[in-house]
Amino acid sequence: MATEWDKSAVEAIAHALKSKPGALMPILRRVQDELGWVPPESIPLLAQILNLSRAEVYGVASFYHDFRHQPPGRNVVRVCRAESCQAMGGVALANYIRQRLRCDFGATSADRTFTLEPVYCLGNCACSPAVVINGELIGRATPERFDAALARLEARPR
Amino acid sequence: MNTAVYVPCDSGAVSLGAGAVADAVALEAKRRGADFTLVRNGSRGLYWLEPMVEVETARGRWAYGPVAASDVPSLFDADFLAGGQHRLALGPTAEIPYLRNQERLTFARVGVTDPVSVDRYVIHGGYRGLERALTMTGAQIVEEVTLSGLRGRGGAGFPAGIKWKTTLGIDAPQKYIVCNADEGDSGTFSDRMIMEGDPLLLIEGMTIAAIAVGASEGFIYLRSEYPDALRALNEAIAAAARKGYLGGNLCGSGKAFNLEVRVGAGAYICGEETAMLESLEGKRGMVRFKPPLPAIAGLFGRPTIINNVITLASVPVVLDQGANFYKEYGMGRSRGTLPIQLAGNVKRPGLVEKAFGVSLREIVYEYGGGTASGRPVRAVQVGGPLGAYFPESMLDLPLDYEALAAKGGLVGHGGVVVFDDTVDLAQQARYAMEFCALESCGKCTPCRIGSTRGMELIDQILMGNRENADILRELCDTMSAASLCALGGLTPLPVMSALKHFPQDFGLPAGDAASASTQR
Numbered sequence: 001m002a003t004e005w006d007k008s009a010v011e012a013i014a015h016a017l018k019s020k021p022g023a024l025m026p027i028l029r030r031v032q033d034e035l036g037w038v039p040p041e042s043i044p045l046l047a048q049i050l051n052l053s054r055a056e057v058y059g060v061a062s063f064y065h066d067f068r069h070q071p072p073g074r075n076v077v078r079v080c081r082a083e084s085c086q087a088m089g090g091v092a093l094a095n096y097i098r099q100r101l102r103c104d105f106g107a108t109s110a111d112r113t114f115t116l117e118p119v120y121c122l123g124n125c126a127c128s129p130a131v132v133i134n135g136e137l138i139g140r141a142t143p144e145r146f147d148a149a150l151a152r153l154e155a156r157p158r
Numbered sequence: 159m160n161t162a163v164y165v166p167c168d169s170g171a172v173s174l175g176a177g178a179v180a181d182a183v184a185l186e187a188k189r190r191g192a193d194f195t196l197v198r199n200g201s202r203g204l205y206w207l208e209p210m211v212e213v214e215t216a217r218g219r220w221a222y223g224p225v226a227a228s229d230v231p232s233l234f235d236a237d238f239l240a241g242g243q244h245r246l247a248l249g250p251t252a253e254i255p256y257l258r259n260q261e262r263l264t265f266a267r268v269g270v271t272d273p274v275s276v277d278r279y280v281i282h283g284g285y286r287g288l289e290r291a292l293t294m295t296g297a298q299i300v301e302e303v304t305l306s307g308l309r310g311r312g313g314a315g316f317p318a319g320i321k322w323k324t325t326l327g328i329d330a331p332q333k334y335i336v337c338n339a340d341e342g343d344s345g346t347f348s349d350r351m352i353m354e355g356d357p358l359l360l361i362e363g364m365t366i367a368a369i370a371v372g373a374s375e376g377f378i379y380l381r382s383e384y385p386d387a388l389r390a391l392n393e394a395i396a397a398a399a400r401k402g403y404l405g406g407n408l409c410g411s412g413k414a415f416n417l418e419v420r421v422g423a424g425a426y427i428c429g430e431e432t433a434m435l436e437s438l439e440g441k442r443g444m445v446r447f448k449p450p451l452p453a454i455a456g457l458f459g460r461p462t463i464i465n466n467v468i469t470l471a472s473v474p475v476v477l478d479q480g481a482n483f484y485k486e487y488g489m490g491r492s493r494g495t496l497p498i499q500l501a502g503n504v505k506r507p508g509l510v511e512k513a514f515g516v517s518l519r520e521i522v523y524e525y526g527g528g529t530a531s532g533r534p535v536r537a538v539q540v541g542g543p544l545g546a547y548f549p550e551s552m553l554d555l556p557l558d559y560e561a562l563a564a565k566g567g568l569v570g571h572g573g574v575v576v577f578d579d580t581v582d583l584a585q586q587a588r589y590a591m592e593f594c595a596l597e598s599c600g601k602c603t604p605c606r607i608g609s610t611r612g613m614e615l616i617d618q619i620l621m622g623n624r625e626n627a628d629i630l631r632e633l634c635d636t637m638s639a640a641s642l643c644a645l646g647g648l649t650p651l652p653v654m655s656a657l658k659h660f661p662q663d664f665g666l667p668a669g670d671a672a673s674a675s676t677q678r
Contacts, residue, residue, distance in 0.1 A: 021458060024440035029382075029421055046509075055553075055579050063442040063599075064423030066382050082344030082593075083539055083586070084575045088530070089504035120426060120543075120593065121344035122383050125501035125575070126205035126508050135385065139173030 005039035014049045024050060024060055036076075037068035072115040073108040075153060078132040081118045084125035088140075093129050094118075096143045100150075138142060139140060161194040161239055164212040164219075166269070168201035168354050169386040170347070174564070176209035182230035183211070188362025190234060194580035199274070200355020202269035204256055206640055212251055221248040228392045256525060260621045261487060262511045263475045264468060265348075268355035274393040276401045279358045285403065287474030291366045292411050296326050299370035303473060305481035307493025312338055312466030313570045313644065315492075315559045318473075324453035325371040325461045333373035334462040335364050335415075336438065337470055339380040340422055340429040343542025345573035348497040349467035349537025353380070356471070357394035361417065363470035365408065365542060366477055367463055368415040376417045377457070379434050382424055391419050413585060426597035430643045431464045432477050433599060437606075446539040464570070469495060480639075489515030492558045492569075500583070502575035503529045512557075519553035521574055533578040537660070539586075541570025543593050544648035544654035566655055583660035588616040590652040594645060604637045611655065612637075619664050627657065628668055 013030045017023050027046060030037050038061050061067050079094050094105075098134045103109040103116045124130040127139025133149050165180040166172070184196055204210060210223035211233070220241040222233060229246060236244040248254055262268075271278040277284065291299050304319025326335060337360065341349035352360055380388055395417050398404045406414045418440055422428050428437045428542050432446035435457050452515040456462025470493060476484045485493040492514035498521055503509050505527035512521075518538060522528070529535055537547045540557075546567030548555065555561060559569050577586075591612035598605045612633055634650035641647040659667055 018451075022438050022440035025423070026440075027436060028421065028422060032344075059442050060440065064425050067426035080344075083543065083589070084501040084573075086589070087575055087577045087581065093466070108240045117508075119383060119424075120597075121342060121346075123341060123347040124170050124173055124348040125345050125347055125499065125573070127173055127208070129503060130173065133289075135174040137169055139170060 004157060005041055006035060007041070009034060009037070010045060011049070011122050013136040014046055018049055021061045024052065024057065028061055028064075035071075037071045069110060070108070075113060075129065075134055076115045076117065076132075077120075078117045078119040079105075080120070080122050080124070080128075080130045082121045082125075084121075085129035090129035093131075093141060093143065093146070097131070100143075100146070133143045161578055161625055162214040163194050163195050164197045164199045167198035167386070168199045168208075168269075168351065168385075169640065170205055170351075171201050171208040171210070171385070174208050176222070178227040179209045179211065179225050179230065182227040182325075184232050184318040186234050190224070192234065192239065193316070194239060194264050197272050199271060200268045200273050201351060202251065202257060203265065203351060204254065204507045205507070206506045207248065208448045210248075211238075213238055213241060215239075217241055217250065219251040221251040221254065222246045223248060237346070240311060247304040249573055256506060256508065256510075260511050261495050261513050263484070263487070264352070264359070264472050264512045265356075265497055265509065266326065266349055266475075267359065268315045269507075271356070273355050273462060274397055276358065276397050276403065277354075283478070284358055284474070286537045287477035288362050288365055288409070291369055291411060291477050292413075296370045296372060296633055299366065299477070300326050302481045303370070303476055306476040307481075307488070307491070308469065308472055308476060308484065308530075309492070309559070310466055311415045311468035311472070311496070311571065313544075313568065315569065318465060318469055320416075321453050321465070322367065322371055322463060325373075325450065325463050328454060328461045331463050332372055332375065332458075332459045332460045333463065334460055335367045335371075335376040336366055336431075336434065336457060336462055336464045337376070337378040338429060338431060338434060338466045339378050339384075340434060341384070341467065341571070342426040343544070343571045343573055345468075345501050345539065345542055345575040346571040347501075348499050348509060350384050350387055350571060351546070352467055352471050353384065354390045355640070357387075357390045358398060359471045359474060360391075360467055361398050361404065363473035363525055364417065365404065365415050366473050367465070367470060368412075369408070371412050371461075371463060373463070374414045376415060377438055378417065379422060379428070379438060380419055381422045381429075388419060388421060395419070402553070407540045410482055417564075419610055426593075427599045427643075427645060430645065432643070434464065435462070442599070442602050443594070447642070468571075487513035489513070489556065489558050490560055492560070496557060496569065498557065499571075499573045500526050500576070501573065503531055503578045505530050506575040515556045515560050517553065518548070518555050518610040519575065522553060522556070522576055526576060529576060531578045531580075533580065535576055536579040537577045537583060537586075539575045539577070539652065540573070541568045543572050543590060544568070544644060546651045547586060547659065552659075566651065566658070568651065583656040583663040584616060584620055584665075585663075587653045587656040588613055590649055590656075591616065594649040598645060599665060602642040604640045604651070605642070608633055608637045608641075608646065609649060612649075616653075616664070619666070622665065624666060626663065
């Protein structure tokens with residue numbers, strides 16, 4: 001499993017944002033967005049740059065669901081588990097996706113193709129159930145629509 | 159001819175293929191040499207008709223939907239640019255009953271215009287509220303907002319004017335306006351629609367709040383699940399600044415207001431105002447003790463007004479049309495309008511803005527058309543994950559803060575999620591506890607521990623250990639009385655309402671739940 005991390009990228013982000021009030025959140029946010037995860041090794045580095053304790057940085061990084069502590073798979077699938085989607089067959093859809101990707105929620109498939117994450121509301125409740133594949137929101141999702149989106153993904157050049 | 163074709167850029171519409179429809183319209187126009195402007199508008203909120211394409215015709219806006227990209231050539235064949243007949247034709251947009259019967263004050267412009275164009279915003283009545291506010295003193299603005307009866311739309315229903323007055327009365331070198339855009343309540347999407355469909359309205363509302371209390375800095379705390387709202391807000395902020403509606407010299411008044419969007423990181427608890435402040439300060443989203451109230455000592459210890467998106471987006475109309483106009487709408491102590499978000503298992507889901515007092519029955523049946531599955535409605539959850547489950551027999555309840563509270567529920571953020579008769583309310587109750595356990599910040603014991611114990615108790619009841627129902631009621635009582643914030647304090651609402659109205663789902667005899675209940 002590749003766990004190398006881009007130290008210079010984290011340093012650049014931290015130095016660019018460190019003067020903002022409450023800088024740690026925007027910095028972690030951007031590290032997560034650019035790297036796809038928050039490498040554990042970045043925590044002492046951020047602590048040093050922001051003059052915080054490592055415990056403080058770790059406390060924040062571990063509090064928020066979005067911040068990943070391992071690199072994600074090549075594709076990230078997020079499935080809404082909240083009430084409106086439940087009312088429209090979201091539980092069955094979630095089970096289908098779990099089997100289809102051979103991956104449980106909060107985990108990455110063995111071949112690192114998919115990371116599957118639960119999400120509690122995407123604000124697309126009027127088009128339930130909702131799924132996000134690599135940032136693309138899919139409303140009124142069904143196994144067929146999900147499979148079609150995966151097929152588009154595979155057809156896309158990397 | 160200067161026709162315009164509108165294809166929504168709203169993320170909900172895009173999730174149903176609006177992007178592909180827009181591409182197809184542009185392509186087909188080029189192929190046929192048709193001349194019109196393609197505008198990406200917000201959504202009208204008629205989601206069962208999305209992607210809904212509109213055309214500016216001599217007879218007004220004409221709607222077609224739901225349109226798939228493959229329908230586009232046939233729309234051109236049918237001369238839809240002149241409002242031609244087509245199997246997807248819906249007629250004049252304004253005459254669609256779902257839209258015609260609404261009372262859109264806050265959502266008046268959503269779906270009408272290009273969301274980030276300041277010029278369009280002004281043409282459609284934008285910035286009139288700010289212009290009037292700039293002629294008034296801070297105290298006069300606060301008085302106007304107080305008189306309008308506007309209450310916090312985020313869930314708590316606290317009068318906005320009172321909050322503002324507190325901050326106005328404090329002398330401080332720095333004050334802040336914080337917009338709570340962490341719309342985490344499942345089943346709700348009105349904040350998202352405003353931010354994607356009319357972001358300048360929110361910006362105007364925040365600017366009015368800023369000049370009212372003398373704040374020069376503002377933050378919008380946006381949940382990370384809304385990337386399209388982030389783009390729209392940032393574009394709108396830049397556009398407003400270019401036109402002098404934000405920055406160091408607001409409309410030449412000499413007053414300053416700067417605005418920044420901060421993105422959360424997937425913690426539901428950060429929708430709680432003090433947890434949000436902690437997060438904005440770069441910390442874990444742990445709930446603070448109150449007092450001090452944020453209005454007195456909030457962000458970075460400074461006086462801070464925190465209002466929800468819809469609250470702030472309702473301010474411009476109050477200032478533009480006056481407090482009396484606004485408070486004419488509504489019932490009792492719930493004044494004005496509520497953007498109701500109708501979702502779940504419902505035939506016509508969408509955004510319905512109505513004056514307070516409209517019944518749940520009217521929303522679910524007359525607007526919603528009953529369930530999407532065609533099965534009977536069994537339960538409706540009102541107000542998000544912390545809202546009560548009501549049985550079909552209680553749908554005559556009006557949407558009103560006090561009326562719902564009297565029945566053990568809440569208006570919350572105005573979400574209404576419909577379930578058909580296949581729903582298992584014991585599982586929904588268990589989910590409420592599970593969600594609380596997942597999202598608890600961990601500061602107070604009733605919430606942190608109680609939620610997990612609650613899940614276990616429901617499992618026990620479902621295994622046939624009925625005596626655990628009494629323990630569950632006691633636990634809920636403790637959570638609602640002793641939790642620090644609304645997460646632990648209100649999670650008992652969905653649980654107790656499920657237990658009370660649907661005891662059979664827990665394997666309990668009818669009437670058993672009501673007898674021993676200590677619940678409101």
